[in-house]
Every structure is written in C-alpha cells, then in structure tokens.
Amino acid sequence: MKRWLPILLSLAGALLLWAAWPTAPFTFLIFIAFIPLLRLADIVPHGGRFYGCIFLALFFWNLATTWWVGNTTVPASGLAANLINTLVMSVPLMGYHRSRTRLGRTAGYFALIVYWLTFEFVHLNWEFSWPWLSLGNVFAMHPSWVQWYEYTGVSGGTLWVLLANIMIYETWRQRKQYAVPFSTFLWKTAWKPAALIIIPLLLSSLIQYSFKVPAGPTAKVVIVQPNIDPYDKFAEENEQAQLDKLLSLSAKETDSTTKYIVWPETALFTRGVWEHKLAYENETERIRQFLRSHPQATLISGATTLKRYDVVDEAPVLSRSAEDGNLRYDVFNSAIQLDTSYAVQIYHKAKLVPGVELIPYARYMSFMKSLALDMGGISGGYGLTPGVALLEDVHTHIKVLPTICYESVYGEYVAEHVRRGANLLFIITNDGWWGDTEGHRQHAQYARLRAIETRRWVARSANTGISCVVDPMGRLQQPLPYWKEGVISATVTPGDTFTFYVRFGDLISKAAIVCCLMIILYSYYLKFTRKLKLTNGN
Incomplete structure (x- = not known):
C-alpha cells in the first residue's frame, strides 16, 4: 500500500480538481483538491519522484478538464497543449517542495502561495499564455460566492483556494498527530479553516445585498x-x-x-x-x-x-x-x-x-x-x-x-x-x-x-x-x-x-511576485552562507 500511495494521491488530486471545475456541480471540492498534493510533499522526500507524482496529477487534471482543445482536425495538438501546460504548471509545486525542504513547513506553505500566484501572473502575460485553469476561475458558476472579485480579481480566488487547502490539511495533520477530545479540537483548531471558507462567503453576500446595479441612460x-x-x-x-x-x-x-x-x-x-x-x-x-x-x-x-x-x-x-x-x-x-x-x-x-x-x-x-x-x-x-x-x-x-x-x-x-x-x-x-x-x-x-x-x-x-x-x-x-x-x-x-x-489592477499577484523574488534571493543567500561555513570549517 505504501508503494502505491503516491500514485493514488496523485490520481485523487486530479479527480478532485476535475470534479470541482466548471461546469461540474462540485465546486466546493476545490477547498480540499490540493490536499493530496500537499500530502505527497510529506511522504515523498525525493525531488525526482515527487515531480513524477505531481506531473501525473496535473496532467490528468489538464486532460480531464481541457481535453476538448484536441477536438479539432489535429487531435495531437490537444495532447501537446495539455503536456506543455502540465510542464509549466508543475514549476510552482516543485518550488514548494524545494522551499519546504530548505526552509521548513511554514515557509514552504508561504512559498507555495507566492510561487503559484506568480506562475498564474506569468502565464497570463507571456506568449505561451493559457490562463484557462487559473484557480480563481473555479468559482465562475457561483458569482454569489465571489462578489469581492471587484477588489481582488481572480487572483483573490486563487489565494482563497490555496489558503483553505493548507489550513484544512494542517488541521487534519495536527488532529492525527495530537490526540485530544473532539470538542477541544473543534474550538481550538477546526474553526480556523471553517472561518476561512465562511467569512469570504459572508462578505460576498453582504456586497451582493448592498450592491445596486448602476442606473442611468440605457x-x-x-x-x-x-x-x-x-x-x-x-x-x-x-x-x-x-x-x-x-x-x-x-x-x-x-x-x-x-x-x-x-x-x-x-x-x-x-x-x-x-x-x-x-x-x-x-x-x-x-x-x-x-x-x-x-x-x-x-x-x-x-x-x-x-x-x-x-x-x-x-x-x-x-x-x-x-x-x-x-x-x-x-x-x-x-x-x-x-x-x-x-x-x-x-x-x-x-x-x-x-x-x-x-x-x-x-x-x-x-x-x-x-x-x-x-x-x-x-x-x-x-x-x-x-x-x-x-x-x-x-x-x-x-x-x-x-x-x-x-x-x-x-x-x-x-x-x-x-x-x-x-x-x-x-x-x-x-x-x-x-x-x-x-x-x-x-x-x-x-x-x-x-x-x-x-x-x-x-x-x-x-x-x-x-x-x-x-x-x-x-x-x-x-x-x-x-x-x-x-x-x-x-x-x-x-x-x-x-x-x-x-483602478489598481491585480495587486495580489504583484505582491506575490515581490515575495517570490525575496524567497529565491533568501534561498541563494542561505546556500551561499552554508557553503561559506563549510569552507571555513575545513
């Protein structure tokens, strides 16, 4: 079972992402869809094997969700598009695995968020652009959930999805690690991911309730x-x-x-x-x-x-x-x-x-x-x-x-x-x-x-x-x-x-790019100082 667990987690992640995507009716699954990939990072320490697992998950998600791009006179073009997008999409997850190994779990989660947001921003602006699967697009069928996009744009939805997955996974991991009464677990820990999901929904309802469709000449x-x-x-x-x-x-x-x-x-x-x-x-x-x-x-x-x-x-x-x-x-x-x-x-x-x-x-x-x-x-x-x-x-x-x-x-x-x-x-x-x-x-x-x-x-x-x-x-x-x-x-x-x-554009993505550069520079700084210590020690 341990041998096949990484593959099963990869397939589970792909299935959840596909089931959550428009126009499937299971949008709520997006809040747990990344958990199998987070679990993979915990049980697969080797970078090459981890890459193989996430590539499998992302490829099947791309294929299941956008297979129709190959429904043309050249079907192979769709396969090529899905393969290329999978390769690009795997970069932020590999960066997360590397940062988690070097900087620790909490810094790794932060890195995952800023790497993924940076990836989506780049994927919007370079010539290989294919933003169809930007995570914030997942709520397109539920405008009542995301009326606050008027402040954040789609990147706000991406941030919401990643934070919710991380907090739910950490809550589950802590529950497994520390045996406490269920009531204690609820009021001390479990309320946090629940609040993270519920508060944006309430905010959206408030905006929707108070919003007035602009009046004027028609x-x-x-x-x-x-x-x-x-x-x-x-x-x-x-x-x-x-x-x-x-x-x-x-x-x-x-x-x-x-x-x-x-x-x-x-x-x-x-x-x-x-x-x-x-x-x-x-x-x-x-x-x-x-x-x-x-x-x-x-x-x-x-x-x-x-x-x-x-x-x-x-x-x-x-x-x-x-x-x-x-x-x-x-x-x-x-x-x-x-x-x-x-x-x-x-x-x-x-x-x-x-x-x-x-x-x-x-x-x-x-x-x-x-x-x-x-x-x-x-x-x-x-x-x-x-x-x-x-x-x-x-x-x-x-x-x-x-x-x-x-x-x-x-x-x-x-x-x-x-x-x-x-x-x-x-x-x-x-x-x-x-x-x-x-x-x-x-x-x-x-x-x-x-x-x-x-x-x-x-x-x-x-x-x-x-x-x-x-x-x-x-x-x-x-x-x-x-x-x-x-x-x-x-x-x-x-x-x-x-x-x-x-007025201000995609501030969340731009802030993520700055943080991404800082993490990369800090990683190189740590690598340099460790090498310097080893040299001095010798």
Missing part, C-alpha cells in the same frame, strides 16, 4: 447567434449566404430603439478584406443599407482584416510577404464598428491563442511560422499591430471593449480597457471549433467574472452558442442553447464607475 442591444458550422464558414462561396442570414436574424429584433447589433467572431469577410478598402466593400454597403432603416443602430461584428505596410522597412518582423516580395502585410482577427456613415473603426485582437493564432516567440525562431497548428487559426498566425483600443460612438460617447474569444479570460486586460473608458463589454466568439464539449460552456461562465471585476454589463455573441447577457453582478440572462440559431434583445446600462480592481 441602450438596447441585439445579439445574434447565427449557428454557422465553423468548418464551413470560411469557404468563399458561403460568404454571401452567411451575410444574408446575419441580416435576416438581426431584422427580427432590431427597431428604432436599438443601439447596438452584435455579431460573432469572424462573422464578416472570412477570406479577409483590406482595411483601407473596407468602407467601400459590397458587404459593407449592404450592412449600411440595413442600418439606414434603423439609423440609431450601430453594428459591431467580428471580421478578418488585412493591413498593408507601404514602407516595407517599417513592417513588423513577422508580417507576411506577398509573392512578388514588394508588399508586406498582416492579417488580423478584428472587431469592426459600422454605422450609416463611411467611418469604420477597427479593433485588433491582442491576446492570441498560442499555436492557433500565434507561434510563441517566433520572432526569435522565424522557421516556426510554418508550424502553426490547424486548430481554427490560420497558418502563420495573426498580426499584433494595435487597432483602436475601444469602439466609440461619437454621438452618445459610449465606448465598447469588443473582446474577441480568448481575450475575455484576461481579467487585467479587460480592467485596463475599462480604465480607459469602456462603458460596455462585448464578447464576440466562435467556440464551435471544439464541438459540443465543455469548452464553450466554461468560456461562457468565465464572462461572469469579468462582469463582477468591472461592474459592467456584458453582451456575448457566440457563433454556435452560448450567446447571453451578463449583468454587473455576474448573473446570466437569456442564454441561447448551443447549436441553435437565435437572437437576443436586451437593455443594458453603460457604466461609468471604477471598481477597486479596475
């Missing part, structure tokens, strides 16, 4: 879910039929009071359109004619756009080259804003999916450009030259952040744009690449966290679902089922106040 939003097969939509012969469908669906709910019509990611110009010609394309004119019947309405839609660089030497390093070599250009996953005028605003997606839309650090390894994975992206990747930061209505001064797909998982990115003046959050996405799996359901739930962090209304248009509206308290409204076309009409209120999180 805007009617029409959200379209066209339900077009993503593997067919990029065929040139289908473009006009798709536009017909989008206009027909929009007409069902658009009236003289409609302010915004929202279409999903890459709904327009699936084969690409030159940005300097976009205002004069036939498709644009057809949309403009439709909007003339509803002159108060503005369309925001996903599109594939191309930008040419007239001065070749000024083109980005990873921009594309025309066959004759005389033209450099970029392809963008964009959101465009159209109205009855000839003014067009273009937003470029900034957070690109590694391997699908971006080859990480390809500027240092240009040969990697040809290895882009066929997971719904395009060979060579998308460009990163910025477009407009926000889509603004010059008449009403409403500013919209049109997060494109994966961007909506980045809390601090969204908060930064709210700080720049975004009154409304739109999410335009095409989650149909992965079929009817947990991917689109998890993605829809994460939108609730962005609403709480910023206290903004969210309108979500997904090609195949789930399209919905989310109020500033994170409550889901009018969700359209997956793989069903439909239209949502909703009234939203543009916000103009800033939450603590919007």
Whole structure:
C-alpha cells in the first residue's frame, strides 16, 4: 500500500480538481483538491519522484478538464497543449517542495502561495499564455460566492483556494498527530479553516445585498447567434449566404430603439478584406443599407482584416510577404464598428491563442511560422499591430471593449480597457471549433467574472452558442442553447464607475511576485552562507 500511495494521491488530486471545475456541480471540492498534493510533499522526500507524482496529477487534471482543445482536425495538438501546460504548471509545486525542504513547513506553505500566484501572473502575460485553469476561475458558476472579485480579481480566488487547502490539511495533520477530545479540537483548531471558507462567503453576500446595479441612460442591444458550422464558414462561396442570414436574424429584433447589433467572431469577410478598402466593400454597403432603416443602430461584428505596410522597412518582423516580395502585410482577427456613415473603426485582437493564432516567440525562431497548428487559426498566425483600443460612438460617447474569444479570460486586460473608458463589454466568439464539449460552456461562465471585476454589463455573441447577457453582478440572462440559431434583445446600462480592481489592477499577484523574488534571493543567500561555513570549517 505504501508503494502505491503516491500514485493514488496523485490520481485523487486530479479527480478532485476535475470534479470541482466548471461546469461540474462540485465546486466546493476545490477547498480540499490540493490536499493530496500537499500530502505527497510529506511522504515523498525525493525531488525526482515527487515531480513524477505531481506531473501525473496535473496532467490528468489538464486532460480531464481541457481535453476538448484536441477536438479539432489535429487531435495531437490537444495532447501537446495539455503536456506543455502540465510542464509549466508543475514549476510552482516543485518550488514548494524545494522551499519546504530548505526552509521548513511554514515557509514552504508561504512559498507555495507566492510561487503559484506568480506562475498564474506569468502565464497570463507571456506568449505561451493559457490562463484557462487559473484557480480563481473555479468559482465562475457561483458569482454569489465571489462578489469581492471587484477588489481582488481572480487572483483573490486563487489565494482563497490555496489558503483553505493548507489550513484544512494542517488541521487534519495536527488532529492525527495530537490526540485530544473532539470538542477541544473543534474550538481550538477546526474553526480556523471553517472561518476561512465562511467569512469570504459572508462578505460576498453582504456586497451582493448592498450592491445596486448602476442606473442611468440605457441602450438596447441585439445579439445574434447565427449557428454557422465553423468548418464551413470560411469557404468563399458561403460568404454571401452567411451575410444574408446575419441580416435576416438581426431584422427580427432590431427597431428604432436599438443601439447596438452584435455579431460573432469572424462573422464578416472570412477570406479577409483590406482595411483601407473596407468602407467601400459590397458587404459593407449592404450592412449600411440595413442600418439606414434603423439609423440609431450601430453594428459591431467580428471580421478578418488585412493591413498593408507601404514602407516595407517599417513592417513588423513577422508580417507576411506577398509573392512578388514588394508588399508586406498582416492579417488580423478584428472587431469592426459600422454605422450609416463611411467611418469604420477597427479593433485588433491582442491576446492570441498560442499555436492557433500565434507561434510563441517566433520572432526569435522565424522557421516556426510554418508550424502553426490547424486548430481554427490560420497558418502563420495573426498580426499584433494595435487597432483602436475601444469602439466609440461619437454621438452618445459610449465606448465598447469588443473582446474577441480568448481575450475575455484576461481579467487585467479587460480592467485596463475599462480604465480607459469602456462603458460596455462585448464578447464576440466562435467556440464551435471544439464541438459540443465543455469548452464553450466554461468560456461562457468565465464572462461572469469579468462582469463582477468591472461592474459592467456584458453582451456575448457566440457563433454556435452560448450567446447571453451578463449583468454587473455576474448573473446570466437569456442564454441561447448551443447549436441553435437565435437572437437576443436586451437593455443594458453603460457604466461609468471604477471598481477597486479596475483602478489598481491585480495587486495580489504583484505582491506575490515581490515575495517570490525575496524567497529565491533568501534561498541563494542561505546556500551561499552554508557553503561559506563549510569552507571555513575545513
């Protein structure tokens, strides 16, 4: 039994983490899901064996929770993504094991918290970014538990999870080590982890009870879910039929009071359109004619756009080259804003999916450009030259952040744009690449966290679902089922106040980075002084 115990603990940890994750109904298990991994550190002193055990646990958690990333034309890409994420995710746990061995149990627990928070922050900001499994995301289905995210963001949830696991494990360990009457155990020790879990829940209830949805001028939003097969939509012969469908669906709910019509990611110009010609394309004119019947309405839609660089030497390093070599250009996953005028605003997606839309650090390894994975992206990747930061209505001064797909998982990115003046959050996405799996359901739930962090209304248009509206308290409204076309009409209120999180950003992660650096420096200091003592002793 002792021989197999580490493996059983690894599998138990993976099972608990998977069972707690959205959209499973057992979220409360997250408060004990790390306990098997903490136990592993106690019974497996050898670093190599410990690494093997945690790799097993993290890999099966990744695989069970995000296996759907491989539900594409290249299934091996999903396995590769899960393996890479497991490798990266194991770093903070290995750091914990090392710090615990060198600095003791209490310092080791502190190191685990700051290492994991630092890892999540780095994983949000480098080009291998994959924040899907940031621990704070686990509460997405329960916005009533985490209304205090308006102060901490998702990293507050990560801190809560780690502290709860450590305190519950330590309580169990002490109970096992010191035999005392159960009543004594309860009032002296067991109340501490219970309070750690209950107090944030009570605080969230208090915030929810006292919170008032912002009042003020409202805007009617029409959200379209066209339900077009993503593997067919990029065929040139289908473009006009798709536009017909989008206009027909929009007409069902658009009236003289409609302010915004929202279409999903890459709904327009699936084969690409030159940005300097976009205002004069036939498709644009057809949309403009439709909007003339509803002159108060503005369309925001996903599109594939191309930008040419007239001065070749000024083109980005990873921009594309025309066959004759005389033209450099970029392809963008964009959101465009159209109205009855000839003014067009273009937003470029900034957070690109590694391997699908971006080859990480390809500027240092240009040969990697040809290895882009066929997971719904395009060979060579998308460009990163910025477009407009926000889509603004010059008449009403409403500013919209049109997060494109994966961007909506980045809390601090969204908060930064709210700080720049975004009154409304739109999410335009095409989650149909992965079929009817947990991917689109998890993605829809994460939108609730962005609403709480910023206290903004969210309108979500997904090609195949789930399209919905989310109020500033994170409550889901009018969700359209997956793989069903439909239209949502909703009234939203543009916000103009800033939450603590919007004003100051992710302070918890930044503090963790400072502490992480201090622990590393202190570890090297101890290593140096011990070596010095040994040298002097000899």
